[in-house]
Amino acid sequence: xxxxxxxxxxxxxxxxxxxxxxxxxxxxxxxxxxxxxxxxxxxxxxxxxxxxxxxxxxxxxxxxxxxxxxxxxxxxxxxxxxxxxxxxxxxxxxxxxxxxxxxxxxxxxxxxxxxxxxxxxxxxxxxxxxxxxxxxxxxxxxxxxxxxxxxxxxxxxxxxxxxxxxxxxxxxxxxxxxxxxxxxxxxxxxxxxxxxxxxxxxxxxxxxxxxxxxxxxxxxxxxxxxxxxxxxxxxxxxxxxxxxxxxxxxxxxxxxxxxxxxxxxxxxxxxxxxxxxxxxxxxxxxxxxxxxxxxxxxxxxxxxxxxx
Numbered sequence: 001x002x003x004x005x006x007x008x009x010x011x012x013x014x015x016x017x018x019x020x021x022x023x024x025x026x027x028x029x030x031x032x033x034x035x036x037x038x039x040x041x042x043x044x045x046x047x048x049x050x051x052x053x054x055x056x057x058x059x060x061x062x063x064x065x066x067x068x069x070x071x072x073x074x075x076x077x078x079x080x081x082x083x084x085x086x087x088x089x090x091x092x093x094x095x096x097x098x099x100x101x102x103x104x105x106x107x108x109x110x111x112x113x114x115x116x117x118x119x120x121x122x123x124x125x126x127x128x129x130x131x132x133x134x135x136x137x138x139x140x141x142x143x144x145x146x147x148x149x150x151x152x153x154x155x156x157x158x159x160x161x162x163x164x165x166x167x168x169x170x171x172x173x174x175x176x177x178x179x180x181x182x183x184x185x186x187x188x189x190x191x192x193x194x195x196x197x198x199x200x201x202x203x204x205x206x207x208x209x210x211x212x213x214x215x216x217x218x219x220x221x222x223x224x225x226x227x228x229x230x231x232x233x234x235x236x237x238x239x240x241x242x243x244x245x246x247x248x249x250x251x252x253x254x255x256x257x258x259x260x261x262x263x264x265x266x267x268x269x270x271x272x273x274x275x276x277x278x279x280x281x282x283x284x285x286x287x288x289x290x291x292x293x294x295x296x297x298x299x300x301x302x303x304x305x306x307x308x
Contacts, residue, residue: 002210002260008154013180013187015201015218017194017233021254023210024190025076028156031055031188032067050154069099072147073156077163078139082131088115088142089127092149099150114145118175137168141175148179155180156188161196173200194237198222203290206230209255209265212284216291226293228270264295271306272297 004027008014016024029035031048033055048055050071055063075081083091092114093107102110108127115123118141131139140160147155157176161169177200180187189201197204197218204221206214206229214227225231235248252269255261261268267277276296285298297304 004207004210004212006205006212006215008186008188010153010186011180011184012203013177013189013201015189015191015197015204016207017191017197017204018207019254020192021257022207024192024207025158027207028073028158028188028190031156032071032073033063065099068095068147068152069150070152071154071156072150072152074140074143074147074158074160076159078136078143079131081143082139084131087128087130088134092127092142092146095146095149110149111145114149115142117148117179118142118145119171120145136164137171140164140168140172144172144175144179148183151183152185154186154188156190158190159192160189161191161193176200194233206233209260210257211265211294213266213295214291214293215284216287217289220289220291224291226287226291226298227266227295228272228297229266230293272304273307274303 002023004023006014006016016027018024026035026040030040042056046056050066055066058066082088089108089111092111093104096102096107096110097104112123112127115126120126120138120141126134126138131142134142144160155176160176161172164172173196176187176189179185189197191197201218204214204216204218205212206221206227208229214221214225214230216224216226221230222234225234229250232248232250236250238247239245250269255265255268261278263276263278263281264270264273265281267273270277280296282294282296282298284292284294286292287298
C-alpha cells in the first residue's frame with residue numbers, strides 16, 4: 001500500500017475494487033491499525049483522520065475505544081474470525097459489555113436483538129449456539145451482528161460474501177444495504193467483484209499494485225472508465241447480452257510488491273503505454289465531477305491507440 005488516499009463521508013457506501021494482492025485488505029486493516037509492525041511500517045506524515053482525530057497518533061486506550069465501537073469491521077472468513085469455543089451470543093455481547101458498559105443480561109438481550117435484526121430465525125435459541133452449529137450464511141450474519149452491536153459510524157466490510165453461494169451473497173448484500181440506510185452509517189465495501197459495487201456503492205476507488213488508480217461516482221466509472229486497468233476489469237466481466245463473446249483478459253501479471261516497475265505501475269501490461277509511462281509515474285489527475293485517474297491519457301487522450 002503506497003500513498004493511498006480517499007474520503008468516506010457520513011452515510012455513504014464506498015466501494016474499493018481491484019485484483020487480489022492490490023492492497024484492498026491492507027488498506028482496511030490500516031484504518032484500525034491492525035497491520036502488525038513489523039513487517040508493516042507507518043511512514044512519517046501519514047494521516048488517517050476520523051472526526052478530526054488522527055487514528056495513527058491515538059494512544060492504545062483511545063484506539064481501543066474506536067475499534068469495534070465507532071468503526072467496526074466484517075472480516076473475510078467468518079469461520080476463522082469467530083471463536084469456536086464461545087457461543088455466538090457471548091461473542092456479540094462482548095463488544096457491548098466492553099464499549100458500552102452494559103450488564104451481561106442487557107448485553108445478552110442486545111445480542112438477541114441484533115440476531116433478529118440481521119434476519120437469523122429463532123434468535124432466542126440461536127444466541128446459545130456455537131459457530132459450527134450455523135451455516136456459512138448464518139455465520140456471516142453473526143459477523144454483521146457483532147460489527148453493528150455498538151451502532152458504529154463506519155462499517156468496513158472486507159469481501160463480506162466470500163465463499164457464500166450466489167443466493168446467500170445477494171441476501172447478505174441486501175441486508176447490508178438495508179442496515180446502512182436504517183442506521184445511517186458509512187460503509188466501506190471491499191471486493192474484487194465489480195457487479196457488487198455496481199449495485200451497492202455510490203462511489204468507487206480502483207486499486208492496482210498498492211496504488212489508487214481511479215476514483216469516480218459508480219455510474220461514471222462504468223460508463224466512462226478512464227484508466228486502462230479499470231477498462232480491462234470491466235471488459236473482463238461476462239455480459240448477459242453477449243453470452244458467446246470471448247472474455248477479455250489483461251495480459252501479464254501483477255508485479256511483486258518488492259519489485260514495482262518504474263513510472264506507471266501498470267505500464268508493462270497497458271495497451272496504450274509509451275515512453276513517458278515508463279519514465280514518470282502520473283499523479284491522480286482530475287477529470288471533473290469527482291472523477292480522477294492516475295494515467296497520462298488524461299492529459300494526452302490522443303495517445304489512446306493500442307500498441308501493435
